Amino acid sequence: MxxxxxxxxxxxxxxxxxxxxxxxxxxxxxxxxxxxxxxxxxxxxxxxxxxxxxxxxxxxxxxxxxxxxxxxxxxxxxxxxxxxxxxxxxxxxxxxxxxxxxxxxxxxxxxxxxxxxxxxxxxxxxxxxxxxxxxxxxxxxxxxxxxxxxxxxxxxxxxxxxxxxxxxxxxxxxxxxxxxxxxxxxxxxxxxxxxxxxxxxxxxxxxxxxxxxxxxxxxxxxxxxxxxxxxxxxxxxxxxxxxxxxxxxxxxxxxxxxxxxxxxxxxxRYVNGVAKRHGEVSKSLFPGFEIHAITNGVHPFTWASPYFVTLFDKYIPSWAHEPELLVRVDNIPDEELWEAHCGAKAYLFQYIQETTGTEMDPDVLTIGFARRFATYKRGDLIFSDIERLTRMGEGKLQLVFGGKAHPKDIPGKQLIQKIIGQIKSLYPKIKIAYLENYNMDVAYRLLPGVDLWLNNPIRPLEASGTSGMKAALNGVPNFSVLDGWWIEGHIEGVTGWSIGPPPEKNPSQENHSDEDANDLYDKLENLIMPMFYHDREAWIRVMKNAIGKNAYYFNTHVMMRRYVTEAYIR
The missing domain is CATH 3.40.50.2000 (Glycogen Phosphorylase B;)
Structure with missing residues (x-):
């Protein structure tokens, strides 16, 4: 030693x-x-x-x-x-x-x-x-x-x-x-x-x-x-x-x-926010200070599922220490990428069954939402219109939630309680699982195992949002409000999908949950679900773009090189 x-x-x-x-x-x-x-x-x-x-x-x-x-x-x-x-x-x-x-x-x-x-x-x-x-x-x-x-x-x-x-x-x-x-x-x-x-x-x-x-x-x-x-x-x-x-x-x-x-x-001497938008928001909070922006990242080897580690090792050698090589994701055959994703999904579903008793269907589009349960993150937005959700999602949607509320955050705890209530009321039309005690081990199973990663906070309260980066690393597209890192990583229909209006058409201080919920339902019903169920080739293309256009850049290797050149050696 x-x-x-x-x-x-x-x-x-x-x-x-x-x-x-x-x-x-x-x-x-x-x-x-x-x-x-x-x-x-x-x-x-x-x-x-x-x-x-x-x-x-x-x-x-x-x-x-x-x-x-x-x-x-x-x-x-x-x-x-x-x-x-x-x-x-x-x-x-x-x-x-x-x-x-x-x-x-x-x-x-x-x-x-x-x-x-x-x-x-x-x-x-x-x-x-x-x-x-x-x-x-x-x-x-x-x-x-x-x-x-x-x-x-x-x-x-x-x-x-x-x-x-x-x-x-x-x-x-x-x-x-x-x-x-x-x-x-x-x-x-x-x-x-x-x-x-x-x-x-x-x-x-x-x-x-x-x-x-x-x-x-x-x-x-x-x-x-x-x-x-x-x-x-x-x-x-x-x-x-x-x-x-x-x-x-x-x-x-x-x-x-x-x-x-x-x-x-x-x-x-050097101050930064953790995404370009967050840097701008920080300047407005603290006028007069020079505040830069270095967008957060995730550690590639820590957050790639074992199925994707094997796949990347085979087709993109040295990816873990040179994650920019993930731009070569097209070297991976579609069928092998999908097989790796199915492995990660089966790994998650086994964990869900062991811990909650719920048996998920591997063929059903599965949406993941897990983060700290604060009310501004709007964990219940997808339940805004239960009738519509049931109509379009019966037998075609599954939801997996996880996350802790701060011990003193009573509204956050009530939000968890509300979601637990939906598990009972929507079963068996829509299967929902809540994974208790969300931590690094649970995240390691959950993030790669869902088909779509959901994030819908009130703008501009998402400083960065690294969970979506972990999803992208595993070929899981993001479906998110345009805030934090997603403003930089989002290409509509290419790397994933947005929720609500674009930032330039919606001042960051304006939020309308009804409009965001309607957009969420519209895109889910008319774009995302049809692609998942009827155009597997197009879906895999979005998965590859999540890796090759998001994960190659939004990682802590890129982030740390920027800290060295912009902050540490000044």
């Missing part, structure tokens, strides 16, 4: 993320943000990029979802042991919380690539003898607790993470904050860069913000104002004290309350 000190021999990019999804066995992720972070790290290893990642140990995970007989989501802790997967590093650091010294330790996980590349990931943990009980629990629950708990976690991530890297001997050339949760690391860098006041005779000038600017990269993922973490300044002073003078902090993070996104924006 590599001595961990070997990782400190060259300077690295430090990638900070509150959540990182590397495997279902390490449940330190809740959804798209964490999965993206995991895919980012895997591609960095594939490309042999000098990176080190920092996150929280989240000893009790996000939560394990159980849906009861009434369709109501219950949350159970996911207890896992870092020592089963990781090596405890010998150095501990201190952070100050409520005037107490809180010890922070780091577990090391190595992400290794077949190319020989390795990326160390540090999982920060406060469950240490000597810390008081409430401090030992800080790194237990991902996104758990109240605002005070969140603030303490973000102190551990940003300040504790920066101190851990320094104490372990890492030389950092750039700090990349994946969302605003880690923004406090800028305050740690500011304190390090502070010049003696007698050199400047000016308290404000002593704090070298320009030096910190040159060290930081910030990626924002949240396209709505309310989604950015904010903390009252009296809470900041009570829990953190004054890591920098309050007047300076208000100048950097907001006059009335501390906005973590504003703090990162003001102290990062």
């Amino acid at each position: 590599t001595n961990w000190k070997n990782y400190t021999r060259e300077s690295r990019i430090a990638y900070f993320s509150m959540e990182i999804g590397l495997s279902a066995d390490i449940p330190t992720y809740s959804g798209g943000l964490g999965i993206l972070a995991g895919d980012t790290i895997k591609s960095a290893a594939d490309l042999k990029l000098p990176m080190v990642a920092v996150t929280l140990a989240s000893r009790k995970g996000y939560f394990r979802q159980v849906v009861d007989q009434e369709g109501w989501q219950k949350e159970l802790p996911v207890d896992w042991k870092p020592e089963s997967f990781m090596e405890l590093l010998p150095t501990k650091v201190l952070v100050t919380i409520e005037e107490r010294d809180v010890k922070v330790q780091a577990w090391l996980y190595r992400v290794k690539s077949p190319t020989g590349g390795e990326v160390p990931v540090l999982f920060l943990d406060t469950d240490i003898p000597g810390n008081v009980e409430q401090d030992r629990r800080i790194t237990d629950h991902l996104y758990g607790g109240d605002l005070t708990y969140r603030l303490k976690q973000e102190i551990v991530l940003g300040i504790g993470g920066a101190r851990a890297l320094d104490a372990l001997g890492f030389s950092i050339r750039k700090y990349h904050m994946n969302e605003g949760h880690a923004s406090f690391l800028t305050l740690e860098l500011l304190s390090r860069a502070r010049r003696p006041i007698e050199e400047t005779w000016d308290e404000r000038a002593a704090w070298d913000t320009q030096h910190v600017l040159g060290q930081c990269v910030f990626t924002t993922h949240t396209p709505v104002e309310a989604g950015h973490d904010r903390f009252p300044y009296d809470m900041i002073q009570q829990i953190m004290g004054e890591p920098v003078p309050l007047t300076l902090l208000k100048e950097l993070a907001g006059k009335n309350e501390l906005n973590m996104t504003m703090l990162a924006l003001n102290l990062s």
Whole structure:
């Protein structure tokens, strides 16, 4: 095993993320943000990029979802042991919380690539003898607790993470904050860069913000104002004290309350959104800042089903490390592509039968919808007109759902309950399955196994939408609202289909669910279903286009090359 000190021999990019999804066995992720972070790290290893990642140990995970007989989501802790997967590093650091010294330790996980590349990931943990009980629990629950708990976690991530890297001997050339949760690391860098006041005779000038600017990269993922973490300044002073003078902090993070996104924006030389449209939306949310756009991607080898891995290996050698070669998808005979898809579909249907008892028909058009259950994602849009859905879909449509609602999101839980109710009321005319406890393992079965991937959020709230990229990698066409990445990947009837009017004819702030639902039904009934059932050759052509025109580009290899050239070496 590599001595961990070997990782400190060259300077690295430090990638900070509150959540990182590397495997279902390490449940330190809740959804798209964490999965993206995991895919980012895997591609960095594939490309042999000098990176080190920092996150929280989240000893009790996000939560394990159980849906009861009434369709109501219950949350159970996911207890896992870092020592089963990781090596405890010998150095501990201190952070100050409520005037107490809180010890922070780091577990090391190595992400290794077949190319020989390795990326160390540090999982920060406060469950240490000597810390008081409430401090030992800080790194237990991902996104758990109240605002005070969140603030303490973000102190551990940003300040504790920066101190851990320094104490372990890492030389950092750039700090990349994946969302605003880690923004406090800028305050740690500011304190390090502070010049003696007698050199400047000016308290404000002593704090070298320009030096910190040159060290930081910030990626924002949240396209709505309310989604950015904010903390009252009296809470900041009570829990953190004054890591920098309050007047300076208000100048950097907001006059009335501390906005973590504003703090990162003001102290990062390079800032980006995660799709072209999201970059534009972010500029409107934070006018005056230069915000670029690097569209998200997915890690090819992680998300290709075993059936497609075999197929790609046979006809497109080296695809996993050079995914741009997927443009050669026409090398694959149609019948072999369809056979691989049928294998993935059978794999999913076996899982559905084992977990839900529902026996799906492999010959029926099967639509998948799985993501975090927030109301803006409109998981029930396809049920807008039950009579029409039944009329056109009886015996010809099957639906598979999955996803968790945040424990405090009551409307999201009610949405799950509504869908569970439709399972019972529409059976047997339309078979519907809800896959409990949606995680990386369930996604690995679900995404490649459906025939069509559905996504219909309220515009412009889809920052990117990487689940659709995973579907495209497996030849599953997207049927989606034109938002996030799909604006860039969509060619109507070629790579998939759109829902609702095009962006230029519909301002992003206007949403009419009735119009979107009607368009969904019209295209499903008049374009998609006829092609699936009566023109298999045309359907396979769309599947190939999803791979050759979407998956070849929307992957984390392409994404990371852009981060290197546009953000890291500036």
